[in-house]
Structures are given as structure tokens and as C-alpha cells.
Amino acid sequence: MSAKDTSSAGGEPVTFPQYLILNAHRFGNRPAMRHKDYGIWQSWTWSEVYDEIRAFSIGCGKLGIKAGDKVAIVGQNRPRLYWAFCAIQALGAVPVPVYADSVAEEMTYVLNHAEVAFAICQNQEQVDKIISMGSELKNLKQIIYDEQRGLGDYDPKKLHSIDQVQELGREVVASEGDEKWNKSVAKGKGDDLSVMLYTSGTTGRPKGVMLSFNNLVVSARNANAFDQLDESEEILAYLPLAWVGDHVFSYAQAFVAGYCVCCPESPETADEDRREIAPSYFFAPPRVFETMLTSITVRMEDAGKLKQAMFKYFMDHANDVGESILNGEHVGFWKNLKYRLGELFVYGPLKNRMGLTHTKVGYTAGEAIGPEIFRFYRSLGLNLKQLYGQTEASVYISAQPDGEIRADTVGTPSPDVEIEIAENGEVLYRSPGVFMGYYKNDKATKSTKTKKGWVHTGDAGFIDHEGHLRIIDRAKDVGKLADGSLFAPKYIENKLKFFPNIKEAVAFGDGRNMCCVFLNIDLTSVGNWAERNNISYASYQELAGHPEVYKMMEEHVAQVNRELAKEEMMAGSQVHRFLVLHKELDPDDGELTRTQKVRRSFISERYGKLIEALFDGSSEQYVETEVVFEDGRKGKISATVEIRDATVNPPAHAIKEAAE
Amino acid sequence: MNVQFSSSKISTDDGLSPGETILHVDNISLSFGGVKAIQDVSFDIKKGEVRAIIGPNGAGKTSMLNVINGFYHPQQGTITYRGEERRKMRTHIAAKQGIARTFQNIALFTGMSTLDNIMAGRITLQKRNLIWHALWHGPAQREELEHRAAVEQIIDFLELEHIRKTPVGRLPYGLKKRVELGRALAAEPALLLLDEPMAGMNLEEKEDMSRFILDVNNQFGTTIALIEHDMGVVMDLSDRVMVLDYGRKIGDGTPDEVRNNQNVIDAYLGVPHDE
Numbered sequence: 001m002s003a004k005d006t007s008s009a010g011g012e013p014v015t016f017p018q019y020l021i022l023n024a025h026r027f028g029n030r031p032a033m034r035h036k037d038y039g040i041w042q043s044w045t046w047s048e049v050y051d052e053i054r055a056f057s058i059g060c061g062k063l064g065i066k067a068g069d070k071v072a073i074v075g076q077n078r079p080r081l082y083w084a085f086c087a088i089q090a091l092g093a094v095p096v097p098v099y100a101d102s103v104a105e106e107m108t109y110v111l112n113h114a115e116v117a118f119a120i121c122q123n124q125e126q127v128d129k130i131i132s133m134g135s136e137l138k139n140l141k142q143i144i145y146d147e148q149r150g151l152g153d154y155d156p157k158k159l160h161s162i163d164q165v166q167e168l169g170r171e172v173v174a175s176e177g178d179e180k181w182n183k184s185v186a187k188g189k190g191d192d193l194s195v196m197l198y199t200s201g202t203t204g205r206p207k208g209v210m211l212s213f214n215n216l217v218v219s220a221r222n223a224n225a226f227d228q229l230d231e232s233e234e235i236l237a238y239l240p241l242a243w244v245g246d247h248v249f250s251y252a253q254a255f256v257a258g259y260c261v262c263c264p265e266s267p268e269t270a271d272e273d274r275r276e277i278a279p280s281y282f283f284a285p286p287r288v289f290e291t292m293l294t295s296i297t298v299r300m301e302d303a304g305k306l307k308q309a310m311f312k313y314f315m316d317h318a319n320d321v322g323e324s325i326l327n328g329e330h331v332g333f334w335k336n337l338k339y340r341l342g343e344l345f346v347y348g349p350l351k352n353r354m355g356l357t358h359t360k361v362g363y364t365a366g367e368a369i370g371p372e373i374f375r376f377y378r379s380l381g382l383n384l385k386q387l388y389g390q391t392e393a394s395v396y397i398s399a400q401p402d403g404e405i406r407a408d409t410v411g412t413p414s415p416d417v418e419i420e421i422a423e424n425g426e427v428l429y430r431s432p433g434v435f436m437g438y439y440k441n442d443k444a445t446k447s448t449k450t451k452k453g454w455v456h457t458g459d460a461g462f463i464d465h466e467g468h469l470r471i472i473d474r475a476k477d478v479g480k481l482a483d484g485s486l487f488a489p490k491y492i493e494n495k496l497k498f499f500p501n502i503k504e505a506v507a508f509g510d511g512r513n514m515c516c517v518f519l520n521i522d523l524t525s526v527g528n529w530a531e532r533n534n535i536s537y538a539s540y541q542e543l544a545g546h547p548e549v550y551k552m553m554e555e556h557v558a559q560v561n562r563e564l565a566k567e568e569m570m571a572g573s574q575v576h577r578f579l580v581l582h583k584e585l586d587p588d589d590g591e592l593t594r595t596q597k598v599r600r601s602f603i604s605e606r607y608g609k610l611i612e613a614l615f616d617g618s619s620e621q622y623v624e625t626e627v628v629f630e631d632g633r634k635g636k637i638s639a640t641v642e643i644r645d646a647t648v649n650p651p652a653h654a655i656k657e658a659a660e
Numbered sequence: 661m662n663v664q665f666s667s668s669k670i671s672t673d674d675g676l677s678p679g680e681t682i683l684h685v686d687n688i689s690l691s692f693g694g695v696k697a698i699q700d701v702s703f704d705i706k707k708g709e710v711r712a713i714i715g716p717n718g719a720g721k722t723s724m725l726n727v728i729n730g731f732y733h734p735q736q737g738t739i740t741y742r743g744e745e746r747r748k749m750r751t752h753i754a755a756k757q758g759i760a761r762t763f764q765n766i767a768l769f770t771g772m773s774t775l776d777n778i779m780a781g782r783i784t785l786q787k788r789n790l791i792w793h794a795l796w797h798g799p800a801q802r803e804e805l806e807h808r809a810a811v812e813q814i815i816d817f818l819e820l821e822h823i824r825k826t827p828v829g830r831l832p833y834g835l836k837k838r839v840e841l842g843r844a845l846a847a848e849p850a851l852l853l854l855d856e857p858m859a860g861m862n863l864e865e866k867e868d869m870s871r872f873i874l875d876v877n878n879q880f881g882t883t884i885a886l887i888e889h890d891m892g893v894v895m896d897l898s899d900r901v902m903v904l905d906y907g908r909k910i911g912d913g914t915p916d917e918v919r920n921n922q923n924v925i926d927a928y929l930g931v932p933h934d935e
Contacts, residue, residue: 038812039824149817150875268822629864 015188015213017057017090019255024050027231027258033079034234036265036273046258049083056080056162057087058181059169063118063142063160067092067184070114070196074098074107074130075122077237077250077263080146080162084120085251089194090185096196096208097242099594100126101587103632106206108133110198114208114439115139120162124150127159190214196439197244199391208439209244209391219394219433220252222415226399227361233259233280234358238270243595244391245365249283252394274355282362286369287596289384291524292354293373294500298528314342315379322347322379327403347380356382363387363399366595368471368490370498371407378405386410388469392448392455393417394433398469409468419469425460426475460488477600479510485572487515489600492573495560500525502556504585506598507575508611514576516614518607519553520544520585526552541582541639550644553580558647571651577614578646579621581607582639588628610641619643676742678708682851682883683728688737690723690907697723698734699907705851710877711885712894714918715904716927721887722764724904725853728885729761730754742850755784758850762840762857764887770829774820774839775811777828781846782807814842817879818872834865838872845876852876854886858893866890870897895919903927 013019023032028047035042044052065071071088073095075081088095096114098107100122107129111119117139121127127145130137131154144160145151151159172178194213198206224230237250254261259281264273271292274282300311317338321331325339351357362377362384369386377384387399388410398419400411413419417431430453437445449455460478461471472478473490481487489507492515496505503522509515521544530537530546537543561574585591590602604611606625613621624638676682683705690698698720705711713721726732727739730749738745741757760781768777785807786793792800815824818838823831828839837857844852857873858866870893876882888894894901895915903911903918905927911918918924 038809038816039821040812149879150871152878265821266819272822 014190014217015089015185015192015194016086016217016252016255017053017185017188019217020046020050020053020086020090021182021185023255023258030231030258031260032254032258033082034260034262034277035079036263036269036276039265041262041276043260044079052080052166053083053086053090054178054181055166055169055173056083057090057169058172058178059165059167060087060093060118060144061091061181061184062168062172063144063165065091065093065118069093069117070096072096072098072111072114072116072119073241074119074126075100075146075241076267077239077241077246078122078146079263081120081122081241082237082251082261082263084162085195086255088120089188090181092184092187092192094193094196096198097240097247098198099240099242101240102594103588103628104129104132108136110206110208111137111140113205114196114198118142118144120144121146123147127151127154188213190217193436195247197242197247197391207441207444210436210439211244211394211433212436215394215433215435216248216252217256218416219396219431220248220256222432223248223396223399224253224257226401226415227281229253229257229259229281229361231258233257233360234277235259235261235279235281235283236264236270236274236277236355237261238264238267238274239283239285240594244395245283245389248395249281271355275353276355278352278355278358280358280360282356282359284362284364285366285596286364286373287367289364289369289373289377290500293376294522294525296350296353297500298525301532311346314346317342318347318379318381319375322381323375323405326378326381326383327405343381351380351382359383361385365389365410367597368494369407370494372498374407387414388471390455390457392435393429393431394435396433397427397429397431397457400468404466404468406468409464409466409470411469412467413469419463420454421462422456424475425462425472425478427457427459427461427469427471428454429457430454477510481509481515481572482511482513483572486570487573488570491570492517492560492564492575493598495563496556496575499556501529501552504592504598506585506600506603508604508614509573512615514615515573516577516611517557517575517579518603518610519557519578519580521549521553521580523584540584541637544580544582545639545642550580550642553578554644554646561646561649565649565651574648575646576648577643579610579614579641579643581610582623582641583625583627583637586627589626613641613643676707676850678706678881680707681705681740682707682742684740685728686738686740688724688727688734688739690720690727690732690734696907698727698904700737701904701907701909702737703902703909703912705883705885706900707883708877708881709883709899710873710897711883712898712901713885713887713904714889714891714894714901715910718906719904720907721904722855723907725761725855725885725887728754728851729759729853752784755847758848759853760844760847760849760851761853762837762844762855764855764859766833766836766840768828768836768840768843771827773825773827774823774831774842775815775825777839778811778814778820778842778846779807781843782811784847810848811846814845817875818842818845834861834868837861837865837869841869841872841876845880845882848880849882852882852884854884854888856887856889858888858890866893873897 013022023046029045031043032046032049033044071093073081073084085095098110119130127143142158144165146162148161190213192213193210194216195211196208198208239246250261262277264270321335321339324331359382362382365387385400385405388397389395396414397417398411398413417429420428422428434455458475459471460473460475461469464470473488477489479487487509492507493505496502501522502519504520506518507515535548557575557578564570564574587594609623610621620640620642622640624636627635627637681704686702688698688701713724715721727734730751733748788800788803858869877884898915901915901918903924910923910927911921
């Protein structure tokens, strides 16, 4: 009956397996996937991918995966794991990608909560993790793996390689044909559950966000139209599979537009691989752009005099006119000519170095990006934009349209999205991408999604006079200091984090009489600075506590305070006292989420002593912290952390009043 | 087009079946002037096993490895390698016969990249001569491609992708050790000698290296003889352990047997020696 909906019957496809069939027809000879393996980019066309996925899917069916089953996908960006999504969906089963770097305990929770019956793993590491959970995984029947290495003498009864599974599938196709499979694909409907993505959860246990095919397909279609993306794009898939962003960019949008997704050789080589691929559509969290800029700055400092002078000369010019040229404004003949020369000598080679030569559109999201960093990339002629999104929205809530780009907004509502600001300042939205609900958690669903379909983002923000959305902070984090002035921790933290030397900052102050912060130094940047200034150190801890480093941090904090003093709303929450943490905040210790966001409540519990010391005026505090090593073992590190007072400025508006 | 490397598997097959003796050392004695480095030691290495040689400093472990790969020539005793007795042996012949090794203090070509270093390990397998390779085109190029494919397998296996083109001199110690293992593996050895593969490593690096050694043994079926000071590692990795002390063999057997051997305990924990 609904078979008419499918591509083979001429209708518009509504599921990804249906798109696969369509793509095999319309883009059969175009590349669909690349993977650098054994030092060479291997590639597959859409018709080859179709073949692989069909065999994989039918094989999975033979192994017992059936409609409604939940199947975990654990690993890094590998072609066969992306194929697994489609292979599973073709059977009516539901893929549940899991963060590959989760420790066994986190993974156990997700796999049990999702009632996962099968798991598709990348390699021995992930298989071991799952086997180590043993009987705790009540529903798990079989494990399928991609890379054979090290798995030779494991019990083959519960363990199958993807090759074997595909072989099973190919045998079936050879003997019975693929009609049964085609029927199962055709049965897929738009409002079926497509995928379950567990949110990293800045608070509490992760929740399983259920997205339907409609959610993803419509969002992907809109996004492709918004930036004119078509089958000619090439992107690099290097972000975690379990993250909605990667699922939408590297899977949903790729299937809908038919573009090519490239998988890096290993996570460590992603930068090099990006240079070789030169993606035309690129997404990265601000952190990636920061790291790239830091490494360029560091390398420029090592360059010869001539190169340094050239870099400075043309970068100054780019700062001057680059953004205007990108926005299509006229800057005059000579300036334009000079910019073109700059492109030849500096901007072009720089972009090539970063692998952004062919980038048509670049996006950053997830966190605020430093205005300097944002401007740097845009002045090079790179169309970098910001977007605001959530797992619950199938990513897109708002995005910056071409030509209306500013560092401090996240753009106008995306196509088909309505945005409203609640009375308490919280941002609400309604769109076709709005999720079906949280899996087995109606309470959370009800409190997030209203009856009329509005979703609470949990972020506080406002629409500015040009119709752009601006986000201040998490709504529940916005608080007040004891004197009643507004306290938006993330706002302050971001200002601090814009310094390359500061990797992470955590601000405290809600209900207190002043604002104080924890700082984490950036080892690359501060380490380099130390090398240059003949400061020797043996460990992260020693460097973090070094008096010179403290002096540098003091200057950074003072500058942030000067900026805060200028803003009427924020002047009250200038940083009064700060300390530099003796260890790096780490997701393995539960201090950050897997997407590198600070888990505030957890940190305030863990470092309670330090927080008290910040507010009671002591100048140092001894602290012992438990740390978890990669293999799950635990250890302790202890340190005496110094606490310093920062320079606080009188608010600018107060000065004005006094002068009057 | 997809280039598939699966056809060119690294192989260390030498016609022996697992469990057969690959190397037999009989009553070896080696001395340098008055120093008796090895005194009357006999032992064997069986195909497919991980064989450890342990002992306190100066016990003659490295000398023993050097005897096996033909660098030192023992004054007495015989060595039987794959059924053939040999007395005088040159190292390059040992290499050709399938004995590869790594060194206690890394001996890589520091100016060359990881890739080139591992390629260097293929040299004993090269069929064309220098002139062909200087001419480069034709058969030599085809051969080079084959070697490169094999090397890429090793790079993949040892997870060295991110440093493929990095000069080895710039690498941290732990990675250098891994590159050295890669170079030894590139020769597709039947017998792989590892001289303190984990010396100077931190815990995490040791774990990685142990995993690689086991995987090499497992996947390629390579017979491995290793010297190591970290007892935990030795006991976990090895099938059989031989213990040397002052050039003499004082124990030989499974890790458990050796652990409970009184002579060994004395040598390690220090019973007053009569010197």
C-alpha cells in the first residue's frame, strides 16, 4: 500500500533507505563515500554503496535483526558504520549511535535504557567494552564488528564480522533476489522512528531523543536549500557519530542531497585528511577553529622575518576590507587589488594549509565563538557562519543567512522554524524537526515539549532589533548576585575562553556577593609561551601553578573585567577572585560532557572546598582530586592551589553618572 | 577504483607448524677476554610462542640476543636454526633467514620519516638490484609499490598513520619504539627479537606495546623472543621464560614455574653473592 511512496514507484522518498535507492538511480556513478585506508583514499559510488548496504542489511536480517529492534552503533567515523545506519533502518529497526569514547559504565546505561538487542562495533576496543558489561546488558544478543584485528580468538557464537554478515546477505541476494528487502524498504513511513540519539546530558542521565524520518528528512532538505548544497559537495566526517550534528551533516543531508562523505584515516589524522579532501561544506565547533588559529599563530612565530612581515601586512589589510568583500560590498579598486594579491600570497596558502580552499559554507555552533576568531576566518574570505541548534530540533533552530553575519548573534530562524521568547527569557521554537519525544521518559518529554508543539530550549536569549537571535546563557544557569545584579556564568566564561591561553573557565556567583572563577590553562598555547620565555615545567600541574602563568591570567581577567564594566547589565558580575585549576577538566572524570561542555553542578560538588576558599578570602587551598585513567583505573592527584584577587573596575555607567 | 591490499598479507610463514622448535641453542659459551658473558647455556624457542629472557643487569641477555642474530660468535656450543646447524654466522644472513630485531637503545634513521624507516625494513625482501632501483621505472617501481602496500599494512596495524610522514627524530620515545617494531616487522620475520621493548615507557605506553606484541604474535603467527625488565609485563605476555644470572641459566619454564623458582627469587631479591 505505502509501497507507492517509494522512489522506485516515482514518489518522493521519505526514509533514508528509500533515498539510497533513489541515489543509486540518479547518482549511480557519483562518489558517495571515501575513506582513507592504508594511506590511500578509497572511494565508493552510490551504486556501490547501495550494493554494500543491501548485502549488509539482508545479512543483518539473517542474523535476526527485525523491525523495532534497537541496534547500538559504537565507533569512530567509518564508512561501514554509516552504512550500518541505513542497513538497520531498511529492516525497520532503529540505530542508536553511542559515543565511542564513553567509558563502560556510561555505555551500559545507554545500552540498557535503549534495550539494545544488537551492537555494531568498530573494533576490539569497543567489543571488549561491551563484553566487559557482560550480564548487565540484558537484551544484547549479538555483536557485529568492523575491524578484525585482535578478535581472532573470541567466541564466534556471539560475534560476527561485517564481512561475514555481508557475505550472508550476498548469498541471499544470489539465491532469492532482493524483493523481500525492497518491500521492507518500501514499507518505511515518514513518521516512523528513524534514530535515537542520546543527549550528552549536562545534567543528570542522558536522555534518548527519538527523531522520525520526517524530522530528519525535512530538516535536511531545508538546510540543503538554505545553503544551496547539492550532490557536488564533499565533506569530512570527523565528529562523533552519536552527535546529532554529525548525524544530520554526514548522514541525513548527505543522503538527501546525494553528496560525498569522507572518513579520515584516524582521529589524529583528521587535520591532514581535511587538507587532502578540501571539503566544500564544513562544520566545526568553535574549539576546532580556535585550535587551527592557535597553531597558525604559533607557527607564524617560528617563521622567517619576510614571511612574518608579509603575514602581518596582508592580515591587517584583510582585517580592514576582507569582511566587506565577502559580504559583496564595494571597497574600491586598489583595496580590491591588494586583497587579491593577499589572496595569492597569504590567504590562499593559509586556507590551503587548513584544508578550507574549496569551502563554500562553514558553520560553527555549540558554543559561542570568539569575535576575533570569527573575524579572522571571515576576513580570509571564508564564508563562516553561526547556527543555533539542538538534538531535539534535528539541529536547525536558527542560522545566519549569507550577508547578515555578525559574531554575536546566531542568525534568523531557519526555514519552517518559529521562535518565541518566553517571559523568563527562555527561547522556545516550533518546527518540522521537533523530536517525537524522549524514549521511555514521558515526564521529561512533557516538561520540554508543550501540547502545541513548542519546545523549551533551556537557553536564555532575545531577538535583537534586526531580527537575529542572541543567546546569553543556559536559562537555568542565569542567576543573580546577592546585590541583585544579573549573573550569566557562560557569558563571563566565554569572554575568558576567547583568550587562547585559557582553555576552560567556570564561573560561580549565583546568590553570592561576588563572581569568582576557576581557570584551566591551554597547554598548547601556554606551553609554547613557556618555551619561548624560558620557563621550565615538568607537568601540567606545575605549569598551571607557575607565578608567571598566574600573572598572565591576572591580566586576562583584568581585561575581561574592563569589558564587563562597560556593559550595563554585566558590570556587577566582574570577576573578583580567581584560581588556576591544577588539572585539566576532563570528560573521563565527568567534569565535562562528551561534547566538552562544563558540567557545572558536578564541578561545584567535586571542588566544593576550592569554591569555599574563593569566597572566604583565603589565599590558597589544599585539594585532593580523584582521577580516572583511560583504562578505568582510578588515582588521586593533590595540590595546593593559589587564589588571587582580580582588579575590579567601577561600572562605566556609574563613572558617567559621577562625572555629570 | 579501490586498491585492495588484502591480497598482500604480511606473512611470516616458514613452513614450520606451531610448537616445532625453530631455534635450538646448545651449550653456548661466550666470553670477551676474561669476562664470561654466557656460560654453557642451552634453550630452545618454539614456533609461535612468546619466549622471554629475563635476568638482572649484566646477566647476558642482550649478548644472548646478539648470539642468536649472529652478531656475536660463541666460542663454544652450537645453534640450530630451523633444523640447520650454524656456527659462524653473519648478521645480514641471519636477517635474510628471517631473524629481525629491535634494539635496547633505539637505532632508527632519525632524519627519515616513519614510512621510510619501515620501508628500510623491507630491504632484505627486495628482489631487484640497485641499478634497477636507480632506474626506478618498470619492475622496480612495481616492486616498490608492493613493498609500500605491505608497509601500509604495518602502519595500519601499529596505528602509525598520523606520523607516517614525520621525521623519526621528532617523535617521542614511545612512538620511536613502535616505529622500530614496525621496521622489524616489515622484514616479515620468522623470529622476532625484541630487546627491552618497554624500557623507559610509562604505564599507558607499556600497555599499548604489550597489546601490539600480542597482536603481532596472534595475527601474523610471528615467534617472538623478548628481553624485558618489567616482570608484570613478562609474566603476562610470555609463554615460556628463561632466566639468566651472571651468564648462567638459572631457570626455565612457564611464568608460574619461574615465579616459584627459588634460584630466580634469590637472583632478583638478592641473596648475598659470594663475590
